[in-house]
Amino acid sequence: MAQADIGVYGLGTMGSALALNLADHGFRVAVTNRETDWIADFVSEAGPLAQHLVPAATLEQFVAALKTPRTILFMIPSGAPMDAMIAAVTPLLSDGDTIIDGGNADFNATRARDAALQGSGIHFVGMGVSGGEEGARHGPSMMVGGSDHSWVQLKPMAEAIAAKYKGDPCVAHVGPDGAGHFVKTVHNGIEYADMQMIAELYGLLRDGAGRNAPQIGEVFARWNAGPLQSYLMNISARVLQSVDPETGHPMVDVILDKAGQKGTGRWTVIEALKLGQSASAIEAAIAARGWSSEKDARQAGETVLAADAQPAAVPQDADLENAMLAGRILAHAQGFRLLQAASDEFGWSLDLARIAEIWRAGCIIRSALLDDFAAALRSDMPFGHMILAPRMVDMLAASIGPLRRVVAQAALAGVPVPALSGALSWYDTMRHGRGSTNMIQAQRDFFGAHGFERLDKDGKHHGMWMRD
Known part of the structure; x- marks a missing residue:
């Protein structure tokens, strides 16, 4: 033989x-x-x-x-x-x-x-x-x-x-x-974020707009015919239009709202922190799965925690669609930033654009955006950030407003959108040339004499603090 x-x-x-x-x-x-x-x-x-x-x-x-x-x-x-x-x-x-x-x-x-x-x-x-x-x-x-x-x-x-x-x-x-397994880990982290964002928009349409599962499935199916085309959007539309043969209800409505996880998402967050990065959209998605497991506590909270949500206009479908677009771009950008940090740390010389290309078919996060990501990753990318590539700057300029409106309206309505919020907070951090961590440096020097850098002088300095 x-x-x-x-x-x-x-x-x-x-x-x-x-x-x-x-x-x-x-x-x-x-x-x-x-x-x-x-x-x-x-x-x-x-x-x-x-x-x-x-x-x-x-x-x-x-x-x-x-x-x-x-x-x-x-x-x-x-x-x-x-x-x-x-x-x-x-x-x-x-x-x-x-x-x-x-x-x-x-x-x-x-x-x-x-x-x-x-x-x-x-x-x-x-x-x-x-x-x-x-x-x-x-x-x-x-x-x-x-x-x-x-x-x-x-x-x-x-x-x-x-x-x-x-x-x-x-x-x-x-x-x-370990480069191959690390890239797969980050792939799975991005997958967690994408799934969570889709779930958050489903929650807004269900709890904010009062739409039923088949109606939301129709919305997702329309989105899947445009820039949001992806495997996950496609299966989400199908899930929402599926019927439970035992009850005749939408299948998703008879599923317990507790999500599991096998560990790769957590590894993404752990390694991001080790490398001095913070993949906020992925972190939020991991946290949301953890919170989902506390079903009994959430049910107790529903009866005792203040219901101070204000009536808020339900976001338009076009805003929701563009919010998802911005969220997907930002989650991938965080993932690629993490891959670059690991590549630098371990001397891997990862080809980020090629990684985007091998995700275009076969994998769970395949989407129409991956060609755009590959092109951006091959272009001028200041400071190694995909969101600063001209192609991504333009795409975000058209979609970040809707993301901001969706997050704001969700907050007013009391509907949680942790992954979308995390993505927006990172975007806003990256567009502020002057942040607020000078206050943190001052606090650290006050209580621990850790020192700080000054804008007008080189070296390490200490403050003359007013004390009791």
């Missing part, structure tokens, strides 16, 4: 979909799984694609089935399971072989695993995969981190199975060690 081009370990939802995608493109794929009874069922259900699959009952058989230098894709939980697998498989590998972690891993752990394998001849790749089960099966967006050697091995297969945008594969070797 001919040896396999690549091995896929882990036949869960994502692993099995990627294995079938590879087989669909003519690659021979060795497959195995910790629960070995899954293997025969998987091969049997693969139908005609089974001819491209090489099942292996043991790790030794799995490794032996691969062409050298070997490429092995692990689709297993990150953390301890991945570390255990590395320990088990490395004694079976040879110089030039590549291990790929295709899960949602903490990029710090990926960097540590890469460093631990340095000098062994074995290469380690952290690969972010976006698109869910459907994307994995028919074309995901992939963000690959690792050595040039490993990319040479992986590239033909990755480009074949990736989603295509006008023929361009939505996959790239973004940088070394």
Whole structure:
């Protein structure tokens, strides 16, 4: 039997979909799984694609089935399971072989695993995969981190199975060690912000304008035909127009308003703070999910906290649409700023424009705006801020007014819009050449003698403060 081009370990939802995608493109794929009874069922259900699959009952058989230098894709939980697998498989590998972690891993752990394998001849790749089960099966967006050697091995297969945008594969070797997993983490942070902003506009239309779910779905569907075209806007429109077969009510109306999260959004915020950045729209989205979990406390608050909201004009649909446009631009701008900060910190030399391009198809945050973002990221971008690129300055000039009106009217009506508010506050901070942190520096010097810089003199100074 001919040896396999690549091995896929882990036949869960994502692993099995990627294995079938590879087989669909003519690659021979060795497959195995910790629960070995899954293997025969998987091969049997693969139908005609089974001819491209090489099942292996043991790790030794799995490794032996691969062409050298070997490429092995692990689709297993990150953390301890991945570390255990590395320990088990490395004694079976040879110089030039590549291990790929295709899960949602903490990029710090990926960097540590890469460093631990340095000098062994074995290469380690952290690969972010976006698109869910459907994307994995028919074309995901992939963000690959690792050595040039490993990319040479992986590239033909990755480009074949990736989603295509006008023929361009939505996959790239973004940088070394943990770069791929970091880019995927920030992708997920942007995803959190986009989802939250859509939910906030849904809340305004529901609680402020009194519209029902199907009516709001129609609004979102109209928006999806314009500048806001995106995967998330499309599925949001479909969600709102879906009916629960048990009750006949809109499906969204029977869902408990408590949202979960798996950790990548939190990682984005944690790493932003470590790097001295503040992705306020993403932070607000993470916080909103946390607050949503306190359902009982919120219900108690509804009865005792002052209902001081004022009657406010419900924003026009056009204002809501443009508010979403501005919010999406600002959330992405914060994400790209974070990617640049990490690139500078870790010496990754990330190509931000190319990252925007590989998100144009296959991934969850694919949208019509990504071409604009890529163009802006390739243009003159003062101080490394996408919002200062001429293209973004013009787009924000046309949409920031509606965002301001929507946030103001929501505040008056007592409807929470934390992500939209966070995005607007960041925009306003960035357009104030003179801020208010001189007061904070004065406070710090008063109570801690931390010193401050002056506008008119160099060096560190202390104030002559009036004390009791």
